Amino acid sequence: MAVLVIADHDGTHLRDSTLKVLTAAKALSPDIDVLVYGAGSATVAGQAAKAAGVRKVLTAESAGLNADIAEDVAALIAGLAAGYDAVAIPASASGKNFAPRIAALLDVSIISDVIEVIDAKTFVRPIYAGNALETVQTSDAKVVLTVRPTTFAATAADGGSAAVEAASIPADFAGTRFVGEEKVTSDRPELGAAKVVVSGGRALGSAEEFHAVIEPLADKLGAAVGASRAAVDAGYAPNDYQVGQTGKVVAPALYIAVGISGAIQHLAGMKDSKVIVAINKDPEAPIFQIADYGLVEDYKTAVPALMAALG
Template sequence: MAVLVIADHDGAHLRDTTLKVITAVQNLSGDIDVLVYGDAAGVASQAAAAAGVRKVLTAESAELKADIAEAVSALIVSLAAGYDVIAVPATASGKNVAPRIAAALDVSIISDVIEVVAGDTFVHPIYAGNALETVKTSDAKKVLTVRPTAFAPVAATGGSAAVAAVAVPAVTLKTRFVSDEKVVSDRPELGAAKVVVSGGRALGSADEFKAVLEPLADKLGAAVGASRAAVDAGYAPNDYQVGQTGKVVAPELYIAVGISGAIQHLAGMKDSKVIVAINKDPEAPIFQVADFGLVEDYKTAVPALLKALG
């Protein structure tokens, strides 16, 4: 069974989400190729060094560099004849392109896979993670989005895959790249951080959100996250959002400050190894999933925590 994994990278570094997707599809017992598109030159060698990879395919164009979904899906569909499974990381970009691939191939998409049982059988969460569904498909080709947080990464070194360029198909685009605004931070990326400090609407304002959470995140070397309510209120940017409609994280330590624990938020963080909740409401749902809970006003608790950390 031939598998094509779509690489997730920033143009210079291969993200470990790619290594985790490779782990997921290793259960299929087939050849695994990795497609690196966009700024591929610097990343291809990193993908080639990953354990278990047979071949790395590269494709470069201005449209692919801009990550325009129409161009990316057309490229992947042009390669689909040689593969039984196409596996895409369940990132914002992956969720954008995977349905287009499935539609073009006239197959069903299987989203947020957390376990590969067999070549035609997969497990994914439903109802905001409150139930797991096992899906068996009869489609000749399988298009998957894989939840990276459910898998450990393969070794980033030790492989020696061949690297080959592939042709970029001509396609008439209805979308054009306008601009790219990135949040530059010295903190770890939210999806890959080992420690995450998140805040909720209880913090009351964007200034308070920043004043309370950033010193704690800096002390712990953590990424900063937010509930959807905090993002909707304008306290934090969209890329901070953790939850069903935001990012799914599973760090070693997740600290929730002033977050009630709505099901939408829990779906994005309840697989964290250790969950610490700080909330003055003893009935807050977040305490049901927390390993450690402190019923205290964050205005008292967070300064005390910072003092204890030294």
Template sequence: MATLVLAEHDNQTLRAATLNTVSAAARIGGDIHVLVAGSNAAAVAQAAARVAGVARVLVADAPHLDAQLAENVAALVKELAPNYSHVFAPATSAGKNVLPRVAALLDVAQISDIVAVDSADTFVRPIYAGNALATVKSVDPIKVVTVRTTAFEAAAAEGGSAAVEAVATGTDAGQSSLVGREITRSARPELGAAKIIVSGGRGLGSGENYRALLEPLADKLDAALGASRAAVDAGYVPNDYQVGQTGKIVAPQLYVAIGISGAIQHLAGMKDSRVIVAINKDPEAPIFQVADYGLVGDLFEVVPELAGALG
């Protein structure tokens, strides 16, 4: 019994989400093979081969896989899948784009966003915006699974010595093409992988207030910036800042929620944080139910004082 893990990468760097997914796959037992589908991605394949616990790295390298379009990658995985009992991918935007197509091509049910592995055919996943956990047992011959990466420790990036081999790349499905890609660059840590996150909500009142209050604090803490959906919908920040059920799922060492009331959709995206600090003027705000430390006060006074106290 072997598990195929779909690597997430940019043709140059193996992304951290793959390491968490390898850890989840290790709970199944048996060999773990990692598929690197891309173009000129030799560096990614070598990085995958060094990951602890990986037995083999399969490389599909071709120009039509450069953009890793879901139709092309799904067709490739479908051809490889009969050799495996499980196909795993991170529950990121890329994984959520590819694996449902794989499941449809294989005529099996996908098991989404797992947070625990009970056995080779039984998994735990959140439902109702994370307010309940469902234990799901699958009888499908191939289990197609996306992994909530924050629920699993990352596998060691070094220590492995997996064999690397090329596999057939298939052909271009011709169903889609990449028109363009806009990449947001920041000196701050990336939101999904940050150890500290400072997040703001609608209570900040405007984008100007968001930047004026939260950026100095984030700079002092070397933190990533996040936001609630309400703040994103109000136009305070771009949607790649959004934390929550319809945004990014995060679990940093420290999550500072400022002016966020704590709707269940937002809590679903951050309640697994190691330490949660909430600042809100409403003592009844739901965010205080999950906070380790809560401060009831005017954020326009409290946040500058906090930033100042940090030196």
């Protein structure tokens, strides 16, 4: 059995999520290849080739792939899938976009958000916003799965010496074209990969208060900034800050929740964090049920005190 892992990268660096998907793939087979597609794939391929346990790295660039158009990515991977028994994809926004298309092209079911690999055909995934786990088994000849990176340890980034070769690229899909994009740039760590996350909730009351309270604390800790869905819906923070079932799933070493009550959909996105610190003036807030450290106090008092203690 051979597995094709789809690399997640920013055009310059191989993201940590790829190394975690490699760990999941190793539970399927020792024969693992990595596909690096899109702009900068030649640069990133060298990094992927050094990852422990990688047999071969494939690279692919075209206009559609560089723009991450789902139809082009799906056609590329479906064409390569003939040589593999499984395709493992990081459960990122991009991965969730093209993974179902690959499954449709191969006429197989998709297994999404895998958090444990039992064997080559049996997997565990969360349901009901993470409140229950289900074990699923597939009888399809090929397996297409998205892997939730936050639940797997990263494979060693060094120690491998895989060969790198170019993949055969199909023609770009004529029905979709890239028009443009607007990216939010920040000097802070990327939310999905940050070791420390500071999140704010609806209790902050306004966008001005959110920026005045959450961002200085995040900067002091070298942390990424997150937000609850309620805070995002209220306009306190942009969509890309949202943590939760309908936002980003994070598992940092430290997660600080300020003024977040702990709705089920928010907990689904951060409950795997190693240490959770909750600051809320409501002692009955659900977030205290999963917090490692809870402070029942108004954030207007607690956060300045924390800032002063940090120096």
